Amino acid sequence: MMRNETFMRTYSPRQEALARAAAQQAATQPAAAASPADMSQYMMKAEPYYRAVADEVELYEAAYSVRMPLMLKGPTGCGKTRFVEYMAWKLGKPLVTIACNEDMTASDLVGRFLLDASGTRWQDGPLAVAARYGAICYLDEVVEARQDTTVVIHPLTDARRMLPLEKKGELIEAHPDFQIVISYNPGYQSLMKDLKQSTKQRFGALDFSYPEHDIEAEIVAHESGVALDVAKNLVHIGERARNLKGHGLDEGLSTRMLIYAGSLISKGVAPLAACRVALVRPITDDPDMRDALDSAVTTYF
Ligand SMILES: Nc1ncnc2c1ncn2[C@@H]1O[C@H](COP(=O)(O)OP(=O)(O)O)[C@@H](O)[C@H]1O
Numbered sequence: 001m002m003r004n005e006t007f008m009r010t011y012s013p014r015q016e017a018l019a020r021a022a023a024q025q026a027a028t029q030p031a032a033a034a035s036p037a038d039m040s041q042y043m044m045k046a047e048p049y050y051r052a053v054a055d056e057v058e059l060y061e062a063a064y065s066v067r068m069p070l071m072l073k074g075p076t077g078c079g080k081t082r083f084v085e086y087m088a089w090k091l092g093k094p095l096v097t098i099a100c101n102e103d104m105t106a107s108d109l110v111g112r113f114l115l116d117a118s119g120t121r122w123q124d125g126p127l128a129v130a131a132r133y134g135a136i137c138y139l140d141e142v143v144e145a146r147q148d149t150t151v152v153i154h155p156l157t158d159a160r161r162m163l164p165l166e167k168k169g170e171l172i173e174a175h176p177d178f179q180i181v182i183s184y185n186p187g188y189q190s191l192m193k194d195l196k197q198s199t200k201q202r203f204g205a206l207d208f209s210y211p212e213h214d215i216e217a218e219i220v221a222h223e224s225g226v227a228l229d230v231a232k233n234l235v236h237i238g239e240r241a242r243n244l245k246g247h248g249l250d251e252g253l254s255t256r257m258l259i260y261a262g263s264l265i266s267k268g269v270a271p272l273a274a275c276r277v278a279l280v281r282p283i284t285d286d287p288d289m290r291d292a293l294d295s296a297v298t299t300y301f
Pocket residue numbers: 049050051052053074075076077078079080081082083211219223255256259
């Protein structure tokens with residue numbers, strides 16, 4: 001049993017009022033517009049390729065079994081999104097992904113009234129859809145969202161597992177299968193853009209980083225179609241560049257970038273040109289840095 005029943009009785013008057021409103025509404029109105037059948041669009045059609053790096057698959061399964069909200073922490077392009085797609089497939093649950101951005105409002109998450117020919121109609125936002133019908137809801141790059149937007153997830157992340165739709169006067173009780181997952185890049189945080197402690201402390205966290213050499217080469221070869229020895233050279237270049245992080249580079253070369261370079265090579269682009277386009281040029285404008293990275297490339301190709 002996920003929900004703490006006694007919690008409801010000690011809960012705030014406002015929430016109790018919402019709950020009463022919801023109960024009344026449920027008695028007088030049919031369920032919301034979207035039907036559970038719509039969830040098929042959120043099901044993974046095929047098994048996503050995911051190469052486990054440590055015990056993250058088992059840890060996720062354990063976290064899901066108690067519906068613990070999870071935070072996937074790590075630099076961009078290291079496999080966080082792929083991992084959650086894979087886990088949704090493995091658990092057989094729909095996955096609702098929300099790419100967070102600064103302009104996102106609470107209504108973009110929970111829903112809004114729309115005007116149409118027949119009057120006004122409520123439309124659930126993606127968070128409401130996930131909570132109502134039992135999806136894994138993945139908020140990608142959550143620090144990009146404003147803090148006043150992020151707080152709408154709070155009631156879903158504690159024992160209440162509720163989502164108040166204040167404008168509609170409805171209180172959604174999360175479906176038993178619902179889980180919330182966020183991704184978070186610790187390198188990007190600043191005082192202005194970070195998660196509140198009150199948000200962070202609602203989540204368990206899994207650390208992600210670039211995989212160890214042989215595993216990363218396997219991933220690059222699989223995803224880009226290059227031979228394993230070429231993939232290994234790309235990973236060597238990636239590792240060289242990662243050592244420059246903090247010494248002129250803000251971020252290391254991601255696995256995603258190595259895959260781009262490999263994809264160009266497998267399309268017939270010469271390795272030197274492919275690495276310049278996919279690895280060196282995007283990551284820095286500094287001429288000395290570019291020279292340093294170009295020479296790392298020529299060491300391996
Ligand atoms: N462990 C892994 N198994 C399979 N593919 C991976 C793995 N790690 C990274 N990738 C590849 O790297 C790409 C970028 O990963 P992604 O999940 O989009 O990164 P993030 O969400 O951390 O920014 C993916 O599209 C996938 O091809």
